[in-house]
Amino acid sequence: MASDAAGASHVEDDVDSDADIASEIDSLKRDFEMLADRTQTLLTEKLLLENEITQVSKRAGRLEEDLRHLKSPPLVVGHVQDVIEDRAIVKSSNGTVFLVTYNPRINHADLSPGSRVTLNQDTLSIIEILNDGWDPLVAASEIIHKPDTKFSMLGGLDQQIKSIREAVEMPLLNPDAFSKFGIDPPRGVLLSGPPGNGKTMLAKALANSTNATFLGIVGSELAQKYIGEGGRLVREIFSMAREKAPSVIFIDEIDAIGSKRLDSTTSGDREVHRTLMQLLAEMDGFSDSEGVMVIAATNRMELLDKALLRPGRFDRIIGIDVPDFEGRISILEIHTRNVPLDDSVDMRKLAKKCEGMSGAELKAVVTEAGMHAISEDKNSMSKEDLEEGVRRVLSERSRSTEGAEALYQ
Ligand SMILES: Nc1ncnc2c1ncn2[C@@H]1O[C@H](COP(=O)(O)OP(=O)(O)OP(=O)(O)O)[C@@H](O)[C@H]1O
Numbered sequence: 001m002a003s004d005a006a007g008a009s010h011v012e013d014d015v016d017s018d019a020d021i022a023s024e025i026d027s028l029k030r031d032f033e034m035l036a037d038r039t040q041t042l043l044t045e046k047l048l049l050e051n052e053i054t055q056v057s058k059r060a061g062r063l064e065e066d067l068r069h070l071k072s073p074p075l076v077v078g079h080v081q082d083v084i085e086d087r088a089i090v091k092s093s094n095g096t097v098f099l100v101t102y103n104p105r106i107n108h109a110d111l112s113p114g115s116r117v118t119l120n121q122d123t124l125s126i127i128e129i130l131n132d133g134w135d136p137l138v139a140a141s142e143i144i145h146k147p148d149t150k151f152s153m154l155g156g157l158d159q160q161i162k163s164i165r166e167a168v169e170m171p172l173l174n175p176d177a178f179s180k181f182g183i184d185p186p187r188g189v190l191l192s193g194p195p196g197n198g199k200t201m202l203a204k205a206l207a208n209s210t211n212a213t214f215l216g217i218v219g220s221e222l223a224q225k226y227i228g229e230g231g232r233l234v235r236e237i238f239s240m241a242r243e244k245a246p247s248v249i250f251i252d253e254i255d256a257i258g259s260k261r262l263d264s265t266t267s268g269d270r271e272v273h274r275t276l277m278q279l280l281a282e283m284d285g286f287s288d289s290e291g292v293m294v295i296a297a298t299n300r301m302e303l304l305d306k307a308l309l310r311p312g313r314f315d316r317i318i319g320i321d322v323p324d325f326e327g328r329i330s331i332l333e334i335h336t337r338n339v340p341l342d343d344s345v346d347m348r349k350l351a352k353k354c355e356g357m358s359g360a361e362l363k364a365v366v367t368e369a370g371m372h373a374i375s376e377d378k379n380s381m382s383k384e385d386l387e388e389g390v391r392r393v394l395s396e397r398s399r400s401t402e403g404a405e406a407l408y409q
């Protein structure tokens with residue numbers, strides 16, 4: 001019986017466990033459903049995260065690229081001298097010549113003597129060919145687009161204005177007339193004279209009055225700023241001038257590149273000398289019909305290399321000296337044109353007191369007089385103000401000559 005009882009309880013147990021199992025299955029099913037839901041969300045989440053990872057890594061790639069760009073070392077600029085199969089002879093901008101390899105992507109045919117190229121800093125192998133179409137150097141030279149200086153702003157230079165117009169405008173505007181008479185028009189005009197008497201102004205006024213393209217460079221800048229590039233800059237300016245003819249090239253302060261050829265010992269001197277040679281070659285190189293005129297200005301003509309003054313180069317010299325009495329009057333009148341003057345002012349007497357002054361100093365007299373009048377709260381400028389101006393300019397002048405003398409002692 002015991003076994004019966006045991007059997008019955010066993011059956012009961014079985015019934016119980018059936019119910020248990022069913023409920024367990026139910027709960028497992030629920031769990032399963034929940035987990036399935038969760039899996040789904042996790043899967044979606046995974047997809048989203050994966051997507052984010054790709055985006056972030058793309059961004060990282062871009063930033064790395066930026067960083068590489070920022071970190072990339074500067075490239076050396078050089079000129080190709082010769083190409084030998086898979087290598088080239090280049091001259092770096094400091095003048096040293098190297099035999100280097102070049103980037104295999106560069107087309108052999110594009111590399112020709114004279115091409116401007118960039119070189120790797122360490123290996124100096126050629127990385128790319130620079131396009132010479134737009135030249136930053138020529139762009140850096142000051143191209144004077146119609147400066148606002150006019151001939152009427154120059155005093156005491158009537159004769160010089162006439163000469164420069166004759167020498168520059170006639171050949172440019174009327175080249176046929178010259179060939180008809182069988183004469184060579186002047187090619188270069190040199191403005192010479194002590195500082196501050198209107199050389200630069202005269203050239204600028206000429207630029208304003210002609211329709212020719214006006215290209216201006218300053219000799220001292222050519223010598224200092226473009227070390228190693230002076231000769232090339234000269235060449236480029238002349239070729240640009242020819243392209244845009246009729247044109248006028250104005251070289252201010254030409255003594256900086258055109259001084260007598262001393263025994264060039266420093267590389268800087270040799271470089272300046274090369275610039276001068278290039279200038280001479282360009283001036284010899286253009287034929288009369290090309291419509292290019294060169295004007296240069298200097299206040300140290302005695303220092304100029306005689307080669308510059310030979311016929312066919314700067315063969316017209318226009319002297320611009322310290323103004324004479326009449327010249328001083330007209331310069332003073334120009335600079336007081338917009339100044340309210342009172343009746344006490346007599347220009348002739350004032351001009352007498354300004355004996356020996358340059359145009360720039362006469363302008364300074366008026367400026368100083370104006371400062372004096374303003375400091376005294378006046379509405380117009382009087383004779384006393386101008387006399388004070390003369391005193392200040394003269395004392396400034398003696399101070400600066402004393403300074404110069406002290407310097408040379
Ligand atoms: N003849 C003049 N008429 C009117 N103003 C003048 C005259 N000469 C000089 N000036 C004044 O002096 C300033 C300097 O003149 P400018 O620069 O032309 O001299 P420069 O002869 O070129 O001197 P530098 O040899 O030092 O280059 C001008 O801006 C102008 O105000």
Ligand SMILES: [Mg+2]
Pocket residue numbers: 199200201252253297
């Ligand atoms: Mg000048």
